[in-house]
Amino acid sequence: MTGAIGLLLGLIIVPALLTWAGHRLRGRSAKVRGAFWGGVIGYAIAMAAFFIAAFAPPLLWGDDSLREAVVYWGLLAGSGAGSVIGSMRPRGAE
Amino acid sequence: MFHGHLWLGIISTVLVILICSTGILLNHKRGLGLMPDVPNEASGALNAALSIGELAARAEAQVGPEVAAAGIDRMDVRPGDGLIKVRFNDREVTEATVDIHSGEVLHVGARNDVFLEKLHSGEIFGSRGILLSDFAAIVLTILVITGIWLWIYPRVKHS
DSSP: OHHHHHHHIIIIIHHHHHHHHHTTGGGSOHHHHHHHHHHHHHHHHHHHHHHHHHHSSSSOOOTTOHHHHHHHHHHHHHHHHHHHHHHHSOOSOO | OHHHHHHHHHHTHHHHHHHHHHHHHHHTTTTTTSSOOOOOOOOSOGGGSOOHHHHHHHHHHHHOHHHHHTOEEEEEEETTTTEEEEEEOSTTOEEEEEETTTOOEEEEEEOHHHHHHHHHHTGGGOGGGHHHHHHHHHHHHHHHHHHHHHHHHHHHHHO
């Protein structure tokens, strides 16, 4: 159940937050811009990991496995980690 | 309208890619070797075939005790090909293909396409997982309608 919540957050809420954060991006602080681009890059990397974990090999994944964790939590964790790293490396001078 | 189209498009991206890619893989499941393709010819009439219980026992003996203990999910009889596919309930969805007349086990392997079907429908994420698939289908329909509208509206307005 918690895995499904993580997946829903990663599939729906994270892209919605990134879309919201992307509005009028130029007017936002360098830290927010860094967090936004970090989140986008992190999400893209997590998306690739999600598809590899979901398909390879095409067999049902087991409980408590790394594969299951990547599928359920990867999108959320990838974008979160990217945002944190991005916020520490602000984009452009204020 | 534009922002609705944009937001829905971005939010549903992963889901739509997942459903599309599993759909393509399922369309080519034989060619990709995701399901066994066992050629066989019927060597007799259907009423001369071994009993269902006997065929199930032959399949269970071949797949081993661990898989057999998971139980049989379904048995798919193909009278024209003279075979029966015995699918087990194990995690890898093992399937034994048995000749219905001789009882010979022709093939044992994993039915990977079952996994892909569950991923495609969303069932793999639990009984409510199909709602994800429904959501993606509804979003795609809305995206098509709003996309056409966004394309047509400026042309109608300026004509």
